Amino acid sequence: MIYPAVLAFLLAYNNSLVLLGPTAWGSGAGPRRSFAIALAGQMLGMATSNLQPLKIGTAEFFYISALYVALTAAKISLPVAVVTYAIHRPSLDAALFWLLSPAVALSAYAYEAVGGRYTTLLTLFAVMYAFGYNNLALFAENYALTAVAAAAGTYLGLSYSRWVLDLAALRSKVANSVNLAAATAAALGTALGIPISFTLVAYSALLVTSLRHRIRVIKVEKFVKAYLSIAVAVVAAAIFPALRQLLQLQAPQAT
Incomplete structure (x- = not known):
């Protein structure tokens, strides 16, 4: 089915806006080199992952798509992987992990010592x-269909990120600390078999940097919206089974 590929496209697009674009335009890595490295990293990550792909049905695809459109209109980025996972494998442990994941951004303090343009390429990978x-x-x-969709989403997200005025281009040290903080959160999530919201962790790391150096790298509003998106995703996933059952009951009556 094409449904997983479409969601992968949206996921890659959002991720490129938040992580790839600011790194590419601000750290000196450059858009072409950054795109190639990002694509190589994503493809290798998918190929070596031990996480089982989720079966995306028609009802949940349109449900997630509607949520994506609605939240995008409110300038909130839907954590596609989080809401999809929560629909399939709801658990209190996963919800708590997502809500507490910004704490991992404190590791950005330790990663600030990592600098240099070539180091940025490694942290980006x-x-x-x-x-x-x-x-x-x-x-x-x-795999092939998802790879194509992810590549397209990554390219468009990187291209558009240059014109998003409220996303700051990141210097190499800041880019490195954000990239490594997000990778650390992902490693913890993977160990638990839980996907993370890269947007939330990245914004959390940027907020840590802003507070530490008293510079405006990110608006607090963006962090709040990213955190709110997790709550929306968890609630939306929790009510999805009831909504689907209600629609199934009404379908025979309509006919």
Whole structure:
């Protein structure tokens, strides 16, 4: 089915806006080199992941798509991997992990010592590998189709990120700390078999950097919206079974 590939496209697009774009335009890595490294990392991550792809049905695909459109209109990024996973494998442990994941961003303090343009390429590969392994692999029922969709989403997200005025281009040290903080969160999530919201962790790391250096790298509002998106995803996943059952009961009456 094409449903997983479409969701992978949306997922890669959002991730490129938040992580790849600011790194490419600000750290000196450059868009072409960054795109190639990101693509290689994502493809390798998907290929080596031990996470089982999720079966995406028609009802949940349109449900998630509607949520994506609605939240995008409100300038909130839906954590596609989180809501999809929560629909299939709901658990209190996963919900708590997502809500507490911003704490991992404190590791950005330790990673600030990592600098240099070439080091940025390595940290970019690390976070994109983690993204492919922890997020995209959940939608890789058909690897080739998902790979094409992810590549398209990554390219468009990178291209558009240059014109998003409220996303700051990141210097190498900041980019490295954000990339490594997100990769660390992904490693923890993978160990638990849970996908993370790369957007939430990245914004959390940027907020840590802003507070530490008293510079405006990110608006607090963006972090709040990213955190709110997790709550929305968890609630939306929890009510999905009831909504689907209600629609199934009404369908015979309509006919």
